[in-house]
Amino acid sequence: MAIALDQSRTKREYRDVNAWTRLKANSNWLGFWFMLPAAAFLILFLAYPLGLGVWLSFTDARLGREGVFVGIENYDFMWDDTVFWLSVFNTLLYTGVASIIKFAVGLYLALLLNENLPFKAIIRAIVLIPFIVPTVLSAIAFWWLYDPQFSIISWSLKKMGLITQNIDFLGDVWNARWSVIFANIWRGVPFIAITLLAGLQTVSPSLYEAATIDGATTWQRFRHITYPLLTPIIAVVMTFSVLFTFTDFQLIWVMTRGGPVNATHLMATFSYQRAIMSGYLGEGAAISTAMIPFLLAAIMVSWFGLQRRKWQQGGDND
Amino acid sequence: MQNFTRRALVKGGTALGAASALSGPALLEWAKAWAQAAPWKPEKGAKLSMLRWKYFVQAEDDAFVKLIQAYTQATGVQVDISRESYEDVQPKASVAANTGTGPDLFWGLYSLPHLFPQKCLDVTDVADYLGKQHGGWVDSAVKYGKSGNKWIAVPICYSGALINYRLEASKKAGFSKFPTKTDEFLEYAKAMKAQGTPGGFALGHASGDGNTWVHWALWTHNGQVVDANDKVTINSPETVKALEFCKTLYGHMIPGTASWNDASNNKAFLAKEIHWTNNGISIYVAAQNSAKDVAEDMDHAYFPVGPAGKPTELHLMYPILAMTYTKFPQACKSLMAFMLASENFNPWIQSAKGYLTHCLNEFDKNPVWTADPKTTPYRDVAKRSLTAGGLGSVGEKAATAIADFVLLDMFANYCTGREDAKGAIAIAERQLRRIYR
Numbered sequence: 050m051a052i053a054l055d056q057s058r059t060k061r062e063y064r065d066v067n068a069w070t071r072l073k074a075n076s077n078w079l080g081f082w083f084m085l086p087a088a089a090f091l092i093l094f095l096a097y098p099l100g101l102g103v104w105l106s107f108t109d110a111r112l113g114r115e116g117v118f119v120g121i122e123n124y125d126f127m128w129d130d131t132v133f134w135l136s137v138f139n140t141l142l143y144t145g146v147a148s149i150i151k152f153a154v155g156l157y158l159a160l161l162l163n164e165n166l167p168f169k170a171i172i173r174a175i176v177l178i179p180f181i182v183p184t185v186l187s188a189i190a191f192w193w194l195y196d197p198q199f200s201i202i203s204w205s206l207k208k209m210g211l212i213t214q215n216i217d218f219l220g221d222v223w224n225a226r227w228s229v230i231f232a233n234i235w236r237g238v239p240f241i242a243i244t245l246l247a248g249l250q251t252v253s254p255s256l257y258e259a260a261t262i263d264g265a266t267t268w269q270r271f272r273h274i275t276y277p278l279l280t281p282i283i284a285v286v287m288t289f290s291v292l293f294t295f296t297d298f299q300l301i302w303v304m305t306r307g308g309p310v311n312a313t314h315l316m317a318t319f320s321y322q323r324a325i326m327s328g329y330l331g332e333g334a335a336i337s338t339a340m341i342p343f344l345l346a347a348i349m350v351s352w353f354g355l356q357r358r359k360w361q362q363g364g365d366n367d
Numbered sequence: 368m369q370n371f372t373r374r375a376l377v378k379g380g381t382a383l384g385a386a387s388a389l390s391g392p393a394l395l396e397w398a399k400a401w402a403q404a405a406p407w408k409p410e411k412g413a414k415l416s417m418l419r420w421k422y423f424v425q426a427e428d429d430a431f432v433k434l435i436q437a438y439t440q441a442t443g444v445q446v447d448i449s450r451e452s453y454e455d456v457q458p459k460a461s462v463a464a465n466t467g468t469g470p471d472l473f474w475g476l477y478s479l480p481h482l483f484p485q486k487c488l489d490v491t492d493v494a495d496y497l498g499k500q501h502g503g504w505v506d507s508a509v510k511y512g513k514s515g516n517k518w519i520a521v522p523i524c525y526s527g528a529l530i531n532y533r534l535e536a537s538k539k540a541g542f543s544k545f546p547t548k549t550d551e552f553l554e555y556a557k558a559m560k561a562q563g564t565p566g567g568f569a570l571g572h573a574s575g576d577g578n579t580w581v582h583w584a585l586w587t588h589n590g591q592v593v594d595a596n597d598k599v600t601i602n603s604p605e606t607v608k609a610l611e612f613c614k615t616l617y618g619h620m621i622p623g624t625a626s627w628n629d630a631s632n633n634k635a636f637l638a639k640e641i642h643w644t645n646n647g648i649s650i651y652v653a654a655q656n657s658a659k660d661v662a663e664d665m666d667h668a669y670f671p672v673g674p675a676g677k678p679t680e681l682h683l684m685y686p687i688l689a690m691t692y693t694k695f696p697q698a699c700k701s702l703m704a705f706m707l708a709s710e711n712f713n714p715w716i717q718s719a720k721g722y723l724t725h726c727l728n729e730f731d732k733n734p735v736w737t738a739d740p741k742t743t744p745y746r747d748v749a750k751r752s753l754t755a756g757g758l759g760s761v762g763e764k765a766a767t768a769i770a771d772f773v774l775l776d777m778f779a780n781y782c783t784g785r786e787d788a789k790g791a792i793a794i795a796e797r798q799l800r801r802i803y804r
Contacts, residue, residue: 071707112461131794132776195629198640217625222785267789306572309625310451310779325458327771328763 105334112328123335132311133336136319140224140343143315144294147233151290152283154234155241160240160275163249173243180239188303191232195219195304219305222312226265227314232300237293241286248282288351295344318342378527394433397710398441402599405705406496408444409698414445418460419474420453423526423649423722430718434711437533444698454574457482457766471693472702477511477684477755480520483764486688487519491613494518497707502728503804505749511684511761520686521703524716527682528579530668531636531650532643533661536564545643547764549612552671556619559642566643567620567635569627570779576629578769579681580645582780583670585609586679586757592768592799593759599799601777602695607788610781612673623797625783637661645670648721648745667744669751678751683724724748759803767802 072078106123110116127133162173179187194200195218203215218228252275260270298317301307307314307322314322316336324333422428428450435446449470451459456475463469464483473479480487494512498504504512532545538559558767559565569577585592588609594600617624621641624631632644637658642651654662670680687706689699705711707727716723717735721742725733726749736746756765770776777795780786786794 112458114461114465128798135375142516195626198635198638199623215623217623217626220623221625222783225626300700305626306628308779310776310783310785322771326454327767328461329767 057329077132102334103338105330106332106338108331110334112325112330116331119331123332124339126332127335127339131220132314132319133339135311136307136314136316136336137339139226139313140295140312140317140340143230143233144291144347146285147230147237147294148291150230150234151237151241151294152287155238155286157244158238159245159249160271162246173246174184176242179236180243181364184236184299185303186237188232188300191228191235192219192254192304195228220309222309225305225309225313229304232304233294233297236300237290241290244286245279245282248279252278284351288348291347291351292344295340295347375488375786394437394710395440397706401705401708401710402441402701405701406492406577407697407701407704409444409450409701410695413695413698414447415472415693415695415698415702416447416449416470417472417474417523418449418456418470420452420456420476423451423647424652424719427663427715427719427722430715434706434715436468437711438702438705441786442701444695444702446702451787453685454770460688467692469660469690471695471699472687472689474523474685474687476705476766477686477764478761478766480512480686480688481514481760482766484514484762486691487514488691488693488696488699489517489519490521490689490700490703491516491518492596493521493703497521497704497727501707501730505726505728507749507752508726509755510754511686520688521707522684522686522726523706524725525682525684525749525752526717526722527645527724527745527752528576528645528647528680530643530670531646531665531747532566532668533564534664534666536562540564545666546671547669549671549673553612553615553619560621565619566641567624567627567632568616568645569629569632569780570617570625570775571627571631572772572775573627573629573631574770575647575683576632576645577627577775578772579683580670581774582681582753582757583679584778585612585774586753587670587673587675589675590613591757591759592765592774593756593803595758597756597759597764597803599796599803601799602620602792602796608674608790610791613778614782615757625779636665639731648742650718651741652722666741669744669747670798679753680748680751681755682724682748684749684752684753684754685723715778721745746790764803768799771798773798773802 105116107118107120108116109119109122126273158176162169162176166172194202197215197217197220200215200218202218203212206212207215218225219225256274256278257270260274296317297315298321301313301315301318302321305313307318311319314337320333320336320340322333323329323336400565419431432448435448439445447470451540453476456473457479459469460473460475460479460497461482463473464486486540493538494504495518504522512518512520512522528596530545537543537545537555540555540562542555542558546552546555556566569582571577585606588605590603590605590609591600621635632641632646633650633653635641636646636650637654639661648667651662651665653669654665669678672678688695689703693699706715709729712725713733714729716725716730716733719735721735721739722745724745724747725731731746736743754761754765755769756762759765773795780791780794781788785791
């Protein structure tokens, strides 16, 4: 009897060591628990809304009313919707042109600010202003600058005798597109400039000294020292910049509401108009969901195209 | 200073009228007497909350708050008021109707109650009572207020959109009065532009000004979005005529109207850049405060009439509805009736200075319409207005078509030359079919 009892006890202890105690000591398992709060946050606030949005795009939900599953009906309608394709075109144009110019101007500004200028701190602070001003405010300022009747740009040009009639900034299809792109560039440059500046400051001066001694020109120093050392920062900054530009909403909504005749509707503003203004949540969700592949592609390009890992790990930069 | 002038104006208007505004103790006494006599007795301990559209004229809101305070004092019913931009009342009300919680009363835009007619408190008794007391409802109000045989909302007021034009420039162009026919109107616009005093209508996404004028243009050429059975009939020769009319008119407008929003024409008119446009009375009210010369040299007129041969205007209506989930239906009804009692409604509508127009015939007599003849056209707004959706139903579909700028985009597409008539109509038709399916 006593032996039997003993036996069973040892057996149980043996089993305990095998499963639970081991698990308790397992650092992976512990790591899982530590990660859980963060994962819960991500699931609750990121994955769930995203999943819900995608689900809504397959239903005919209206504002304040649940919908039923309708399959790809919303996408089917969008496929033949000229306004939708126009908004895709606008978004790509807006993102493409604005991002490239923002990068060029931002990099130039960063290089300039990295030089030894008088009043460096103040100038750097001033550069940040467009980024600090709330978007809605700057959008309203631009709306006035572009006003068909009261534009100060038109007014000045008229006074100088260069034009006789006000420029129709936001009323003409292409004028409107360039105008909103310009506003976006103005707003986005500081972010890129300051971030790249931070990157520039991590580049060791001794590299430049060595290059100068070797007789490298300014361009060579930029091409072979600054640019390669800056690429990881560029990758991050441009990813963010493209994402922000692609999903821009406030500037457009305040200045044109997607007009004239939908020429400046971005996918984000178009989705809002369909989902919230008109109440077609399902269709609006489908338009937003259609942005996901584009965003993924943008991330992939900047991640794999610009992020060269080899040299970071000590290898050659091919 | 501005407030002072406004108030002085209101007071002046009141003194002229027969119905003088009650204030202070007199108002309270009257309110108490009214509460005694009214057929609806608020439940014990009733408390109401109301979501209303946000005011355009501060004096209107002041008068409204005063009215609600008198109601609270007379009946003991607390009323919480919250305000939202008029476009945002609808989504909130839809969610409240769907979830069964939220404010007891919603005061929003035209077709609001028709989005969820089964969730609206039956207020037939209130509407009948008010109609009998105040000389009857105008036709458009009946259409907006009723669903089947039941009244599901009480139409409170309209906000009118009519022609605003400058007198002297028009005279110079050879028009002593604003044209009353559409073909005259084209000549007028042409002559005005030729002499350097053009005008314009918004063709951008302007929820108010843009939608009102394009609906007028379509309807006055006998075009219709849908027929009486909600069948889409936009693809018609009449629509083509309306498009052609608008394109000619667009050629005579000031450049840039394709980017206009609701505020653009106000500021251009006040800055003397444009000389005719469509708007509520807000330009005139603002001009009286800040640009007296403009105020003196402007007037208002009805929209010209085209082949339809009768007024075909679209004005914004503000109905108030109570939700069936309210715990205090009697209090809701008594508050609705209280708002429209002559002693309350007269001073309130006067304080709005013509921005708001009544739906009950009795208030034609309100001195606000005669004290200043320039406000008189706005008196008839409710009588002249067609309902959202034209021949069709005034429900959710009509509201969606307006909110999605279907007509506005159709006209803008054609006027700016982006699409030919066929293409512009096809895009609109496709979208309307989906909305009206």
